[in-house]
Every structure is written in structure tokens, then in C-alpha cells.
Amino acid sequence: MTEHTPLDAAHVRAEAEGTDLARLSFFERLAEAELHLILDDAAELGADATVTPRLVEVEGDRYALGFDLVERLEAFAGGCATVTVSGRRLAALLAHEGLGLALNLGGAPSAQLLPPDAIAWLSRTLAHEPQETDRRIAEIAPPGRLPEALLTALDGKLRLAAGLARYAYLAQAVYGDGMRSHVLGIVDPVPGGERDLARAVSEALVFSGLEAGTLDVVFLRASQPLTARLARHGLRIDLPAPAPAGPVRDPDAPPRLR
Incomplete structure (x- = not known):
């Protein structure tokens, strides 16, 4: 059994409370999460690259398969080509193709099908740019x-x-x-x-x-x-200070033993 994650907690809360605020909190956690997407091939995701996700079709809608833990992905699909992206970037990629997200399938508390219109809403929300004004x-x-x-x-x-x-x-x-x-x-x-x-x-x-x-x-x-x-x-x-950089290792030093 894998650990419970922030996405699990947010989904359970949204289900229990049934409020708009709780649902918004879930989508916020989704945007901030690092998600592991199953691919149909081993293509890398570069700055301008596209990916070919493995899709499942449910009642006429197509869904990409994403997981917030590698262990959940491996338990569901075993060894396969994957790519890790932020939730906000994945929302933009899926919305562009009219896809939904099959999230954490396999028994996780947050397992669900997020339909294409939900992903499109999240993508639009995250793409909103603040407006500049000039007032004294x-x-x-x-x-x-x-x-x-x-x-x-x-x-x-x-x-x-x-x-x-x-x-x-x-x-x-x-x-x-x-x-x-x-x-x-x-x-x-x-x-x-x-x-x-x-x-x-x-x-x-x-x-x-x-x-x-x-x-x-x-x-x-x-x-x-x-x-x-x-x-x-x-x-x-x-605001928190940035994480301290790790010590610079001498490239000529002998390797550490494990």
C-alpha cells in the first residue's frame, strides 16, 4: 500500500464536504503536483516537444493515464515509457488535445476520471494573466x-x-x-x-x-x-528562503561508497 498524498487528502475532503471551495482546493493540489504520465513510446518531453500519451476511452471521451506516485504507476502498468510533468503543464497539454485525465487508477483514494471539460477549465484558469495598472x-x-x-x-x-x-x-x-x-x-x-x-x-x-x-x-x-x-x-x-545549494564535489575526488 502506498502512502496517502496531498491529492488523496484533497479529494477525500472534496468528496466529504461537497463544496466549491473544497473542489477548488483539489484542483489547486492537482496543478501543483508532479504527475507521471504513461506514454505510448519513449519520446522525451523537451521545451517544444509533444508527447503521445497512452489513452483509454470511456463513454466516448479519451483519457490520459497519470499518477502522482511512481509506485502507483508501476502497480497499475508495470514497466512502461513515462514522463513526469507538473500538473499545470499537463493540464495545458491535455486541454490542447481535448483529453481528460485518468488519475491514480488502481485503488488510490484520489482515483477518478477527470473529463475533458474539467481539464479545459483548469487549463484556462491557470493560463489567466494578471492585469497591469498604474494607480497612485x-x-x-x-x-x-x-x-x-x-x-x-x-x-x-x-x-x-x-x-x-x-x-x-x-x-x-x-x-x-x-x-x-x-x-x-x-x-x-x-x-x-x-x-x-x-x-x-x-x-x-x-x-x-x-x-x-x-x-x-x-x-x-x-x-x-x-x-x-x-x-x-x-x-x-x-517568504521562505531558497533551499541551500549542496556542496560542490571535487570531480577528481574518489567516488563515495554506498
Whole structure:
């Protein structure tokens, strides 16, 4: 018997609660998972390559076979050609071909058939790009009471963004035109990381069930005056540091014994 995985837990919760929020949480876990896809051949998946998944047909729909653990794949299919991709990339690949996903078949708690329309929805959701605006922040205020689902989703997404910034502040902002919104000030982002951070915040809104809500993102340096204002009034969220690099091994050193 294999271990229970985050996908198992999310699926069991969605089945038990039957709420939109629980189902959204399952699809969020699916997007973040590393999935092992059974192939019809041993073609490699390069940056611009295509794959030929092994398909099963159920009631007129075609499904690719994917597993979140290698042990589950091997128990179901034995030795076969496979490729490992992120759930978000797999959703895009399958949606492009009009395919569904046969997930963890063989008795896992998360075993199910995700039809093509569900995969297409996930692909569209993950492809959403945040919109850029140019507005002046006039006032900063404490964030007030926020939905627990949003705070949990933000915490989870920002943990996945380890090393892309130092920390962030969540607060309310009043703009020069009088509009009011919550704002997340992300401090000292690494160059080029802004797009991934903005997308992570956008997905946190969607998967917390608050897609209709708004949460503006602003990127700052620690030395800017707005950062100090956010520090006085906002809720601080620390981002994890990047994982330390392993020691560099001398190529001329003798091999380690196992």
C-alpha cells in the first residue's frame, strides 16, 4: 500500500464536504503536483516537444493515464515509457488535445476520471494573466478581517515561491481616485520573478473561491517610503528562503561508497 498524498487528502475532503471551495482546493493540489504520465513510446518531453500519451476511452471521451506516485504507476502498468510533468503543464497539454485525465487508477483514494471539460477549465484558469495598472496609492490602512480561505491560499502559494522575494505586507489601500482595495506589497523581488509572484497571488484568489474579489500586487524595495507605510499598518508574510545549494564535489575526488 502506498502512502496517502496531498491529492488523496484533497479529494477525500472534496468528496466529504461537497463544496466549491473544497473542489477548488483539489484542483489547486492537482496543478501543483508532479504527475507521471504513461506514454505510448519513449519520446522525451523537451521545451517544444509533444508527447503521445497512452489513452483509454470511456463513454466516448479519451483519457490520459497519470499518477502522482511512481509506485502507483508501476502497480497499475508495470514497466512502461513515462514522463513526469507538473500538473499545470499537463493540464495545458491535455486541454490542447481535448483529453481528460485518468488519475491514480488502481485503488488510490484520489482515483477518478477527470473529463475533458474539467481539464479545459483548469487549463484556462491557470493560463489567466494578471492585469497591469498604474494607480497612485494615497493611503494605507490595516487589512481588517480577511477570509481564512484567502490567507491560507496566499500562505500556500507564497511558500511555493521560495527565494523569489524576501517578504510581503498585506494591507488596505486607498488610491488617488478614491477606489479602495486590498494590496499585497512584495518586498525585494528577484529580477524577473515579478510575473510568477503576480500569477501566484492571482491563483490564490481563484482557488480560495474569491475570484470575484480583488487583491492588488505592488513590487517594492525595502528602502522605499511605501514599504515603511505598509510595515506600520500591514500584515507581514515572510517568504521562505531558497533551499541551500549542496556542496560542490571535487570531480577528481574518489567516488563515495554506498
